[in-house]
Amino acid sequence: MKNLFTFLLMAILAIGYSHATTEAIDFSKQKYENQQVVTTLKGENCTITFGKGSSTACTYYTTDNAVRIYGGGSVQITSSLAITKVVYTFAKDNAPTSSNCTITPSTGNATYQATTLTWTGSTQSLEIKRKKGKGHWSLQKIEITYDDDAVATPTFTPAGDQFTDVLDVTIACATTGAAIKYSTDGGTTWLDYTAPVAVTAGSTTLMAKAVRSDGKESATATDIYTIVPATPTFTPAGGQYTDAQSVTLACATTGAAIKYSTDGGTTWLDYTAPVAVTAASTTITAKAVRDGQESTAATATYQVVPAAPTLSQGSSLFADPFTLTITRGAGATSMVYTVNGTSTTTTEATVSLTIAETTTVTAHGVNDAGTQSPKVSATYTYSTLAGTKYKLVTSASELVAGKHYVIVCRLSDPNYAMSGSGHDSTFAGGSDDNRSYSQGFSYVDASTRDEIIVTDLSTVLTLAGSEGK
Numbered sequence: 001m002k003n004l005f006t007f008l009l010m011a012i013l014a015i016g017y018s019h020a021t022t023e024a025i026d027f028s029k030q031k032y033e034n035q036q037v038v039t040t041l042k043g044e045n046c047t048i049t050f051g052k053g054s055s056t057a058c059t060y061y062t063t064d065n066a067v068r069i070y071g072g073g074s075v076q077i078t079s080s081l082a083i084t085k086v087v088y089t090f091a092k093d094n095a096p097t098s099s100n101c102t103i104t105p106s107t108g109n110a111t112y113q114a115t116t117l118t119w120t121g122s123t124q125s126l127e128i129k130r131k132k133g134k135g136h137w138s139l140q141k142i143e144i145t146y147d148d149d150a151v152a153t154p155t156f157t158p159a160g161d162q163f164t165d166v167l168d169v170t171i172a173c174a175t176t177g178a179a180i181k182y183s184t185d186g187g188t189t190w191l192d193y194t195a196p197v198a199v200t201a202g203s204t205t206l207m208a209k210a211v212r213s214d215g216k217e218s219a220t221a222t223d224i225y226t227i228v229p230a231t232p233t234f235t236p237a238g239g240q241y242t243d244a245q246s247v248t249l250a251c252a253t254t255g256a257a258i259k260y261s262t263d264g265g266t267t268w269l270d271y272t273a274p275v276a277v278t279a280a281s282t283t284i285t286a287k288a289v290r291d292g293q294e295s296t297a298a299t300a301t302y303q304v305v306p307a308a309p310t311l312s313q314g315s316s317l318f319a320d321p322f323t324l325t326i327t328r329g330a331g332a333t334s335m336v337y338t339v340n341g342t343s344t345t346t347t348e349a350t351v352s353l354t355i356a357e358t359t360t361v362t363a364h365g366v367n368d369a370g371t372q373s374p375k376v377s378a379t380y381t382y383s384t385l386a387g388t389k390y391k392l393v394t395s396a397s398e399l400v401a402g403k404h405y406v407i408v409c410r411l412s413d414p415n416y417a418m419s420g421s422g423h424d425s426t427f428a429g430g431s432d433d434n435r436s437y438s439q440g441f442s443y444v445d446a447s448t449r450d451e452i453i454v455t456d457l458s459t460v461l462t463l464a465g466s467e468g469k
Helices: 002-017 457-464
Strands: 020-026 040-042 047-051 059-061 066-070 074-090 101-104 109-112 116-130 136-147 155-157 167-172 179-183 197-199 203-211 221-227 233-235 239-241 245-250 257-261 275-277 281-290 298-304 316-318 322-327 334-339 342-346 350-355 359-366 376-382 390-392 405-409 418-420 441-443 451-455
Touching (some): 066 074, 116 136, 155 221, 167 179, 167 221, 197 203, 233 298, 245 257, 245 281, 245 298, 275 281, 350 359
Parallel strands (some): 239 298, 390 451
Antiparallel strands (some): 040 047, 047 074, 059 066, 074 116, 101 116, 109 116, 167 197, 179 203, 245 275, 257 281, 281 298, 322 350, 359 376, 405 418, 418 441
16 A cells, blocks of 8 residues: 555656756857857757847857857747746856846846856746946856746737837737736736737736636736827928918827927917917927826927018119019018118018119018018119120129120229220130239220120129139
């Protein structure tokens, strides 16, 4: 009878232990070359992934037959079986300590010794990560114990993270026939999982465990989901406009409220309708809020500046009186124009002026907010030289590449066509023959030239020195 009892006890123990499988991975037997970078290794029941450190990848060295894990580097073991124990063996003086090692998941027990790190618990993924900084670990061997009879820990899809909108989380278990239970209140209440779990709160901690038909439970999986509203958008985008704008704010996150500010965030207003922008410069700051979570603030600056008026004719010579039309620019509600120093304000869209003598005209628009447009200006010079071949030029930018010009200095009587020292250059070809000008002037024959430039003495040197003209 005693022998029978002993036999039965040994059989029961044998059955119990038959569920444990141990796998040993010795890096000296992997046929790595010296200083070979190691990224992944496939075992019988697991995959080992080596994460690169801050600046150096995990590398095998034959000097200690080990894979070196540098600051910021990691070693992760994943398996479809339940990992219940892992023993890491390291070279002497290059082993982890509790101060330079982080273990994920944080559940389970870890024991640090001179050349080994032993972890016990239940998981399907285990990672050790070296703290950033100088130095390294020298990992020589890993022994992994699996529980063949364990119920697989449930997994979440997507994994816990930060999201910008509500989402559905799918929970799965690799153990055939296992039922899944989940909790969103820290494990106080467990619900049967029958469909994806809707995550709508600002922050939700989701827990799940699997239960096999024989009553055996898996380890509990936990993930945290945070819904942070998406950053608001502006329509139209910030920029310069000629008219007042109505800016629409929007947020892609369901149920998020939008708040905005036009004073740099000192005062926040509830967004209920498009924001009117009328000032010369307005900066709108907006953020979205949902369940106590705030989005990143977005900022857009709007400038409302009316367009400049237009003149029907640019600066020119004229021999006969003509009509000049000034047209108010877009966004302006009034216009100020100045004729030879005398200013007039009008709300008319267009103004017609008769130009019969040498006249300088400037104009700018003004909108309802009092913002001025850029100014336009032109000078119309009376001269009997006026015609298709004569042109009044005040800037070298008005010259056309490839043309031949005669520069004429406009004297008190601009009816005389004169050029400095008879100088005649082809500027476009860069063949300016002397670039020297005297105070004296002589008559020139301009009949063979494309155009006669009429200007004042101070501009002559600028035009003559222009490259590419």
